[in-house]
Amino acid sequence: MGGQAILEVSNLSAGYGKSQILYELSMSVMRDQLTLVVGPNGSGKSTLAKAIFNLASIFSGDVFFKERNVTKLTPEEKIIIGMRMVPQLSNVFENLTVRENLETIYFAIKYSKKNFEDSLDYVFSIFPILRDKQYEKVRTLSGGERQMVALARALIAKPELIIFDEPTAMLSPALSNLILNKIREINESGVAVLLIEQNVKTALRISDYVYVLVSGRKVLEGASERFINNFSMLEDAFFGKFPGSELR
């Protein structure tokens, strides 16, 4: 298990406009670890991802990346220091080719041909299908292939942390398993991962640590192994039964 946290969220309260979704949330992602965040619909999981990337209104609290306070950095600045995010929906450029989609990271980072070619090798080693289709427009690809492009975009130019916001949404069980396994593969190649998922059972198996979010608050956390054998504890947390809930 890695030592320090590569990402630390400290007492974060955030939302959209004037409505608050997250309440003083604290959590962290260790280097080399795959951290999972689960919770029922509307619990604020997506908001967490957006807030980390400063795309939601942050009311208070901080986000630290490699011990540096990055709360107020623009998406561009975050990408430059090694953070990436794969949003849930609408996460590819339909009318650009696969290759062009992968190039879009260079909107933020300085382009280098070698850097890009190396990144492409890495991407195609994880998603071999994309190599043959790299000059096709994304809108001609299937749902699963599109999601692969969405994930692959985050792999360009040596990311250090990738946030995946419900990557298996709208995918079939077989494809979901495939995508989650690929995410594990990515994590094993040295990239820290923050995975936000609905597919709890499968995601639990590939993750190291898990947080449960309910109504914008963290209600449960722990090493994943603990919950694999004690799944009902997770389920209860979803429905409001968790340590400390009796006090409410």
Place this chain on the structure above:
Amino acid sequence: MIDLFQAVISSIVIGSLYALMAYGLTLTLGSIRIYNWAYAEYVTISAYVTALLSSRYSVDILLCFPVAIFSAVTVSLIADELVYKPLTRKGSTIIQVMLASIATGLLIRYLIYIFASVNNVVIIKAAYTSKAVAKIDDLIITDLDIFIVGLTIFMMLVFHLIISKTLIGKQIRAMWDNFELARLSGIKVDKVRRFVCILVGMPAGIIGSLWSIYSTITPTSGWLLLLPAFAAVIVGGLVSIPGAIIGGYLLGFGENFFMYIAYKFAGVSLAYKPLITLSIMLLALFVRADIIPARWLLSILTRAATHRGNGR
């Protein structure tokens, strides 16, 4: 018979101007999501610059072009900074932006009116007489015709290269395709926006200068060119650049070639020209809105155009 070919020549010339203008309008619309009705005034300003410099100050006509282009680009940037960018930041609806752009256009036009009437140049023409380059019986092709068609097509090709091959072109296409994702991917939205303003300001400068040579200018000249250009944008479905280019030529032909045929063979008065523009636009509109069934050949043609266009 010869007049028919002359009508074809003018159709191509006017069509090229409309096509280039529609290109600029569609690009602005797609990437920045602005209906820029003030674009007409960028053209008018350029036309006046060229006309004044060449006739009052005897500047060589080719030297007027860069000055006109510079003026158009400057006005384009200023209008964006003062009006369009603040509105986009505020999250204004597309109707509010359209209203603002019409108002901006009118504001600039009034300023042009004031300038023109004070300096006594309300009606003006550039000091250049086109020379015939080819003459077949009574059919005349002038150097101006060739210059217009050549320059506009050249500009469209340059645009195409910039947008498809350069990094900033990819950024423009990304913004066009998925604005939110583009922002998330770290695009410097303001920088790209400014680039687009400069990019579309250039053809405005060129069109204005060419127009001041081709015809007499008044403060409403730009507006009268803009209307068919927007109709061409509609033919392109608002999102398709090839569609807009085809629309431009379609309207060029409609206003010149078809008008001429209607005039010669059906005695239709030339006053009906705007009705032809209107009919083409309404036809395109109805086809897109499925009011005219898709079985028609016309809709198939339009869809073929947009299918190629969606590659942007």
Place this chain on the structure above:
Amino acid sequence: MILELITLFSTSLTFFSIYVILSLSLNLEYGFTGIPNFGKVFFFSLGAYVVGVFVPRVIQIIFNVSEPACSALASTQRISIAAQFPILSMTIFMASLVFSGLLGAFMGYVISYPSLKLRGDYLAISLLIIAELSRVFVRTEPSIVCGNNGIGGLPNPFIWMQDPVLKELTYSILSGAIAGVFYFYIHRLVNSPYGRVIKSVRDDELVSQLLGKDVKIFKAQILSVSSSMSAIAGCLYAFFIGFVYPDDFIIVWTMYAWLMMLLGGVANNKGVVLGSIVMVVVDRGLRRIPSFWLSLPFDVSYLRGIIFTIILLLIIMWRPRGLLPEKPLDTPARKIFEAHLRNKNSLKNPSSQ
């Protein structure tokens, strides 16, 4: 001096009535129903063209006037004929109002069909282009209203009055009355369940349809009513000015209507009336003042235009929904609801009784 003031008053009242009708109609279309009409001047011009096309020809046919309708001589003859036959001129006026209204309603109905299928911005552009191109057409085609020169000699219905000041005053009161009727009609129309429906169409058309409302019919009705109003306003304008020329009907009229609606407040009829008052005062005022103490080297109408566009831009940037807020609809259901609330409150505080 008194006469001057009365004339100023009647001119202002007439213009105010015309402006109010125009902006109320736009408010109905866009403020309440969400249909962006950027071609308002088109429907306005329809009413004026009805007058310009038919009135001269009718008079000339009835009285066998041989002069070509477009000539200045014919204009003078038409005026003198109308002055001698009061019943005729008033009948022609009323008939024109009716025909303008019908033509406007028909056009509105025709437009409603494509407006259903087209997205707001498509519709907005199309209407704008229709308005502009039809103006260009009418100004070049001489058979409609004598091309660019326009046609004159359109007799005021009260032209038979000896006193021209009285004539203007009577006309302005009539216009004001028509505007008042429209105001009350719209007020009743929107403060009702019907108004609730069209607002729901504006706010979320899909939901409205899912709730069983036939959006088609509502939009057709609204557009018919508003276009009819616009045409009637155009008719009033034509008779007031006495002549019709195509270059009058430029996009500025549309922009004025939008400005008045925004000045007052979207979907706020009282606000729109207020906006129209401001507009008339500023517009008429700007026409007088500069010639007094500003000697401008250019036409003062340009300055007026600049002021108005700047005001419009400022409002769009800072108060895009207008200066006054939208009010909840005053429907019967609401009255019951508010009475209920009041009863509840007074029950809570028996001591206040």
